[in-house]
Amino acid sequence: MQKILITRTLPDRVLDAANARFDVTLREADVPMTVAEAAQALSDYDGILPTLGDAFSADCFALTPAPRCKILANFGVGYNHIDVSAAAKVGVFVSNTPGAVTDATADIAMTLLLMAGRRAGEGERMVRAGEWQGWGPVQNLGTHVTGKTVAILGMGRIGKAIARRCHFGFEMEVVFFNRSVVDNIGLPAVQKPTIEEAVSGADFVITAVPGSPETYHFIDEDIFAAMKSSAIFVNISRGDVVDEAALIAALQDGEIAGAGLDVYEQEPFVPEALRALDNATLLPHLGTAALEVREAMGMMAFENLCAVADGNAPPNKV
Incomplete structure (x- = not known):
């Protein structure tokens, strides 16, 4: 069973689906990941479900030139916290959740x-x-x-x-x-x-x-x-x-x-x-703060993780 990291608590429906398919680690801290944390995660997990602010920057990928991780299935449409070009150079897919938001x-x-x-x-x-x-x-x-x-x-x-x-x-x-x-x-x-x-x-x-x-x-x-x-x-x-x-x-x-x-x-x-x-x-970043919307975002990110686990490209690759 592949290991994945979910970097912030998500709705129960999403966590239940992820736990049924993967060996899931749910990060307890409710703040963005630092560069050092993100780099370590790239080495420790097959896939990561990150979100706003998690520091998957060029510096992060420079610290992990041969990552175990194959996908950053971002929870959200915006992905400016992820250096997509740096990820691609080391073979890591980046996906997002368009439409749901x-x-x-x-x-x-x-x-x-x-x-x-x-x-x-x-x-x-x-x-x-x-x-x-x-x-x-x-x-x-x-x-x-x-x-x-x-x-x-x-x-x-x-x-x-x-x-x-x-x-x-x-x-x-x-x-x-x-x-x-x-x-x-x-x-x-x-x-x-x-x-x-x-x-x-x-x-x-x-x-x-x-x-x-x-x-x-x-x-x-x-x-x-x-x-x-x-x-x-x-x-x-x-x-x-x-x-x-x-x-x-x-x-x-x-x-x-x-x-x-x-x-x-x-x-x-x-x-x-x-x-x-x-x-x-x-307002305190309420843009998608409705349960059904956050569930839809999470399930879309989950489907991106599943696609890569099955050897395919994620449907919402950026």
């Missing part, structure tokens, strides 16, 4: 859009603090959502799911930026040639690009400068896609009106300057 992540994007636009976070804090004095005509005035323009940066599965919600649910005008041409979105949407052109007229800007070296600080001070001062920015992709210092400055200086964030550049660290801002709505 699409609707849940799009739902969180809409949650943040509505919360930031309508200042729901501020209102909730006001009530909890006992500071609400009753309804008033000009109290906590936010941004009306219906009929506004949304710019979606990245029109993959998740970007399209967000576009559907915006257009059909809130009658929003959809513009988008994508590095390649995207057709057949299924709704009226205008692709812009540059990010600046996409965001310049938008009331809401949502980032839905994958985390990778190519998208590191994809959103920087120049992009915030191109937005309207009334714009709301939402990030549900990866934290390091955004230059967090530039975002904080844009919020502090009123360069943009607000932000809704589910991810951060150095999770779980969130800068105090960001936490202090009333015009920032902050």
